[in-house]
Amino acid sequence: MTRQIRLALRAYGVGGPGQHSLWKDPRVPKNASIDIDWYIAQAKAAEHAKFDALFIVDSQFIDATYPPHYLNRLEPLTLLSAVAVHTRHIGLVGTLSSTYNSPFNVARRFASLDHISRGRAGWNVVTSFDTGTSRNYGLDEHLDYATRYGRALEHVTVVRGLWDSYEDDAFPADVARDVFLDPAKLHPLHHEGEHFKVAGPLNISRSPQGQPVIFQAGVSEEGRNLAAHVAEGIYAPGGTLESTRDYYADIKRRTAALGRDPDHILIFLGAQPVIAGTDAEAHRLSREIFDADNDFPRKLAAFGRAFGAYDFSQHDLDAPFPDVAAHAERSGRTRGTEIVRRAREDGLTLRETVLAFTEYRPSPFTGDPRTVADTIESWFGAGAFDGLNLGFRTHEDLDRFIADVVPLLQARGRFRTEYESDTLRGNLGLPVPQNRWTRAEALR
Amino acid sequence: MTRQIRLALRAYGVGGPGQHSLWKDPRVPKNASIDIDWYIAQAKAAEHAKFDALFIVDSQFIDATYPPHYLNRLEPLTLLSAVAVHTRHIGLVGTLSSTYNSPFNVARRFASLDHISRGRAGWNVVTSFDTGTSRNYGLDEHLDYATRYGRALEHVTVVRGLWDSYEDDAFPADVARDVFLDPAKLHPLHHEGEHFKVAGPLNISRSPQGQPVIFQAGVSEEGRNLAAHVAEGIYAPGGTLESTRDYYADIKRRTAALGRDPDHILIFLGAQPVIAGTDAEAHRLSREIFDADNDFPRKLAAFGRAFGAYDFSQHDLDAPFPDVAAHAERSGRTRGTEIVRRAREDGLTLRETVLAFTEYRPSPFTGDPRTVADTIESWFGAGAFDGLNLGFRTHEDLDRFIADVVPLLQARGRFRTEYESDTLRGNLGLPVPQNRWTRAEALR
Known part of the structure; x- marks a missing residue:
C-alpha cells in the first residue's frame, strides 16, 4: 500500500479569539474559545473527513499587557472528555504540563480519557518555561532547563509505569470462583527517582490502548532527546523544506539510535494552509491576514x-x-x-x-486546492513529515480544506477513505505496548 | 411555597462493582465503574426525575489486600465533563482532594466544567487522610490533621479568588472600540499565604454560576468549621433521627455564627433506600444485602x-x-x-x-414506597436535612425510587415537578456570588 499521510486538526478558538484579529470576524463567535459546541463541531467535521486526531494546545498563564493574549481557554482534559462522547473515531490529544502536574494525577486523567473515548487518548507532554506560569504554582522562578527536561523524562516514565499497574486480564470478574480482581495481576510501581517518589498502583484499569499515545514537541537538543526517548508523535515546527527534512531525519536517527523503531515515532508538521480559487488570490489573502494580525x-x-x-x-x-x-x-x-x-x-x-x-513568510501550503495538495504530496515524498498538524482560522477554512484538498489526496492514495480502527493507535499504525509485567512473565 | 426537599444521586458503579457483592448481580456490567455510558444513563434518569445533582465520590488509593476494593474508577472531572454534554439541567458535583491538587489546577478544571455544563458544576472539597494516598504523591506519611484543614481552607480561598479573576463584563469584544479584553476588569490574585503562593489571574473567564458550588463533608470539629466557612452544600453521614438533627442544627448554628445565611448551606443526608412491595419484604431484602456484603x-x-x-x-x-x-x-x-x-x-x-x-443497622428509608416517602417527609419536617444524597445498588433500584417514591413527594408538594433553572445554583436556590472586584468598586 502507498504510504499514507496523517492529518491532525489543531483546534481553533483554543486560546480565545482575542489573540489575533480573528475576533473581529463576524463568522467567529466572541466566546468561541470557551464554547464546547464549537470544539465538538470541529471534531465532528474532522472525523467525517477521517482525520487522525484533534489536538488541543494549552498555556497556563496570561498577561493583560501581552497583546496576543493566550486567555480564556477551557482546560484540555475536560474539553476532550466532552468531545469524546460526541465522536467515535478521531483521536483526542491534549496538552498537559509535566512541570506542574503530579504523575499520579496525569496518569489517571489520561487513563480516564482513554476509557471514556474507548481508546482515543493522547498526551502532548510539555514542560513549562515561563516565570508567569511558575508564579501560578507557588514558585518565583521557573525550573531551570536541565531540571525541566530531566524531570519530564522521569515524569513520563512514572506515568507509563502507572499505566501498567494492571495486566490486561487483571479483572476476571469470575462469579464461579468468587474472584473479581486477581491480585497477582496488580503491580504497584514503588518508583523512587531523583524527582518523584510514587508507590502506585493506579486506581484505574489498563485502558483500551494499553497506554495513551505520547506526543511531544521537542526542538532544542534536550527536547529532541526527550522526544526520541518517549514520543510516539511529534508536533514539529514549520519551516523550509530543507529545515523540516533535516529535523525529520534527525529525530528518526536519534530514535533508531536508542533502539526504537523509527516508524513508531510520527512527525506532524505544523501547517496553516491558505486556500483560494487561484494561487495569486491565496497569496494576496495570506499577506492580508498577516498584516491584520501583526x-x-x-x-x-x-x-x-x-x-x-x-x-x-x-x-x-x-x-x-x-x-x-x-x-x-x-x-x-x-x-x-x-x-x-x-x-x-x-x-x-x-x-x-x-x-x-517577524517578517512575512507565507505558509508553503498557500495556493489553490491543487497547488496545496501538490505541495503536501511533494514535501511528504521528500521526507519532511509523516503527517500535518493543521491549523485554520475559521470553520469555513477547515471545510474548504476538507472539500477541496482532502479528495485530491485520497484520489492519489495518500489519505484514507475509511478509518482502519476505532483507536488512535490503530489509526496511526502504532503498536499497543505490551504490559511490562505480562512481558516479564512471558520472558521468565 | 412549601419548603422543598433536594435530591442528589450518588452515582453507583463509581468505585468498581468489586467493592461488594454487587458484581455478581447479572444486572450489573462487570466494567460498570469505567463505562461512561453507565454514568450518562444514570444522570439522564435522575434528570428526567428532576433531581438536583449527580454526585461523584473519589479515592486515590487502592490496595489489593483490602477486600472492599476502591478500585478501577474514572477520574471525576473527565467523567462529569462527558456527562455534561449529554444532560441539560442536572448539577454535576465532583470530588477532588485539596491535599494533592494545586489551587490553580483545581480552579481552572472546575471553571472549565462550569463552562462546559453551562453552569452546573460543583466541587466536593475533600482532604486526603490515608498513608496509601500520600505515597502516590511523593510523601511517606499523610499530612497531619490540623495542617490538612488549615491548608484546605486556604486552598478553597485561593480557588475562589482565582474564580474572580475576571469581572463579568471583562470581555466586551467591542469591534468598534477595538477592545477584546478590558484590562481594568482583569485582576491578578497575588496570594501569599501559609501554604500557597499564587499570582493569578486564572486563564479562563468567570463561569456561568459566578463560581461553581462548594460542597464538603465535615464531621470532625475541624471539618464542621471548614464547612461552616466555605460550604454551600454538605454531604452528611447517615444516622439516627436524633444524631442527624443534632448535626443539622450544629452546622446551621456554626454557619450563622460566621455571619453567613444558614439557608445558603444545604445539608444532604446520605441515604440508601431499600424499597419493596411491603415493609416486611423491604426489611428482609435489606438484611439479605447486608449479609451478602459483610x-x-x-x-x-x-x-x-x-x-x-x-x-x-x-x-x-x-x-x-x-x-x-x-x-x-x-x-x-x-x-x-x-x-x-x-x-x-x-x-x-x-x-x-x-x-x-459493624452490626446491622437498616436504612431508616426501608419499606414500601409510602413508608419511605413518609419517613423522608417526617425527617425533613423534623429538621434532619435539606436534601438527600441517594445511593442505590442498581439502576432498577433507582428506577423504582423514581417511579414509586418521587411522585408521592411531588403530590405532597415536597419535590419539584419542573426545574426552576438551568444552573445548579438556580435549582438549589443559592445566590450567584458577586465578583469581589465588582463589589469593591460598587462600595467605593
Whole structure:
C-alpha cells in the first residue's frame, strides 16, 4: 500500500479569539474559545473527513499587557472528555504540563480519557518555561532547563509505569470462583527517582490502548532527546523544506539510535494552509491576514515569547538590541539565543531585530486546492513529515480544506477513505505496548 | 411555597462493582465503574426525575489486600465533563482532594466544567487522610490533621479568588472600540499565604454560576468549621433521627455564627433506600444485602478505614483490642478514637469490637414506597436535612425510587415537578456570588 499521510486538526478558538484579529470576524463567535459546541463541531467535521486526531494546545498563564493574549481557554482534559462522547473515531490529544502536574494525577486523567473515548487518548507532554506560569504554582522562578527536561523524562516514565499497574486480564470478574480482581495481576510501581517518589498502583484499569499515545514537541537538543526517548508523535515546527527534512531525519536517527523503531515515532508538521480559487488570490489573502494580525505592538509581544514572555516594550526601540541573553538561555528555547547572536553580529537596533525576525513568510501550503495538495504530496515524498498538524482560522477554512484538498489526496492514495480502527493507535499504525509485567512473565 | 426537599444521586458503579457483592448481580456490567455510558444513563434518569445533582465520590488509593476494593474508577472531572454534554439541567458535583491538587489546577478544571455544563458544576472539597494516598504523591506519611484543614481552607480561598479573576463584563469584544479584553476588569490574585503562593489571574473567564458550588463533608470539629466557612452544600453521614438533627442544627448554628445565611448551606443526608412491595419484604431484602456484603473479612477491612485503612488482619482476633490509638488520631476521623475508647472501656477483643461497630443497622428509608416517602417527609419536617444524597445498588433500584417514591413527594408538594433553572445554583436556590472586584468598586 502507498504510504499514507496523517492529518491532525489543531483546534481553533483554543486560546480565545482575542489573540489575533480573528475576533473581529463576524463568522467567529466572541466566546468561541470557551464554547464546547464549537470544539465538538470541529471534531465532528474532522472525523467525517477521517482525520487522525484533534489536538488541543494549552498555556497556563496570561498577561493583560501581552497583546496576543493566550486567555480564556477551557482546560484540555475536560474539553476532550466532552468531545469524546460526541465522536467515535478521531483521536483526542491534549496538552498537559509535566512541570506542574503530579504523575499520579496525569496518569489517571489520561487513563480516564482513554476509557471514556474507548481508546482515543493522547498526551502532548510539555514542560513549562515561563516565570508567569511558575508564579501560578507557588514558585518565583521557573525550573531551570536541565531540571525541566530531566524531570519530564522521569515524569513520563512514572506515568507509563502507572499505566501498567494492571495486566490486561487483571479483572476476571469470575462469579464461579468468587474472584473479581486477581491480585497477582496488580503491580504497584514503588518508583523512587531523583524527582518523584510514587508507590502506585493506579486506581484505574489498563485502558483500551494499553497506554495513551505520547506526543511531544521537542526542538532544542534536550527536547529532541526527550522526544526520541518517549514520543510516539511529534508536533514539529514549520519551516523550509530543507529545515523540516533535516529535523525529520534527525529525530528518526536519534530514535533508531536508542533502539526504537523509527516508524513508531510520527512527525506532524505544523501547517496553516491558505486556500483560494487561484494561487495569486491565496497569496494576496495570506499577506492580508498577516498584516491584520501583526501590527508592531503585537510583533513585539510575540517576539518576547522566545525570551520567556519577556516584555520588550520597556526598551528604546531605536537603541541597540538590549542584553537579554540570560532570558533567552533561561527560556529553554533555541530561538532566543539565535536572535541575540544575529542582533549582535549585525549591530541591529531592537526595532530592526523585531522586524527581521517577524517578517512575512507565507505558509508553503498557500495556493489553490491543487497547488496545496501538490505541495503536501511533494514535501511528504521528500521526507519532511509523516503527517500535518493543521491549523485554520475559521470553520469555513477547515471545510474548504476538507472539500477541496482532502479528495485530491485520497484520489492519489495518500489519505484514507475509511478509518482502519476505532483507536488512535490503530489509526496511526502504532503498536499497543505490551504490559511490562505480562512481558516479564512471558520472558521468565 | 412549601419548603422543598433536594435530591442528589450518588452515582453507583463509581468505585468498581468489586467493592461488594454487587458484581455478581447479572444486572450489573462487570466494567460498570469505567463505562461512561453507565454514568450518562444514570444522570439522564435522575434528570428526567428532576433531581438536583449527580454526585461523584473519589479515592486515590487502592490496595489489593483490602477486600472492599476502591478500585478501577474514572477520574471525576473527565467523567462529569462527558456527562455534561449529554444532560441539560442536572448539577454535576465532583470530588477532588485539596491535599494533592494545586489551587490553580483545581480552579481552572472546575471553571472549565462550569463552562462546559453551562453552569452546573460543583466541587466536593475533600482532604486526603490515608498513608496509601500520600505515597502516590511523593510523601511517606499523610499530612497531619490540623495542617490538612488549615491548608484546605486556604486552598478553597485561593480557588475562589482565582474564580474572580475576571469581572463579568471583562470581555466586551467591542469591534468598534477595538477592545477584546478590558484590562481594568482583569485582576491578578497575588496570594501569599501559609501554604500557597499564587499570582493569578486564572486563564479562563468567570463561569456561568459566578463560581461553581462548594460542597464538603465535615464531621470532625475541624471539618464542621471548614464547612461552616466555605460550604454551600454538605454531604452528611447517615444516622439516627436524633444524631442527624443534632448535626443539622450544629452546622446551621456554626454557619450563622460566621455571619453567613444558614439557608445558603444545604445539608444532604446520605441515604440508601431499600424499597419493596411491603415493609416486611423491604426489611428482609435489606438484611439479605447486608449479609451478602459483610462477611467477616470485609467487615474487618471496612473497619480499618476509620484508622486510615489500617490492616487489622495482622492481629489476633481474639486478643484484646490492639493499641492503634495513634492511627485513629492520625486518620483525622473521630470514629476511630470513639472505637478505641469503647473497646478499652468494655474490655473487648478485636473480634468483639469489629462486630460491635459493624452490626446491622437498616436504612431508616426501608419499606414500601409510602413508608419511605413518609419517613423522608417526617425527617425533613423534623429538621434532619435539606436534601438527600441517594445511593442505590442498581439502576432498577433507582428506577423504582423514581417511579414509586418521587411522585408521592411531588403530590405532597415536597419535590419539584419542573426545574426552576438551568444552573445548579438556580435549582438549589443559592445566590450567584458577586465578583469581589465588582463589589469593591460598587462600595467605593
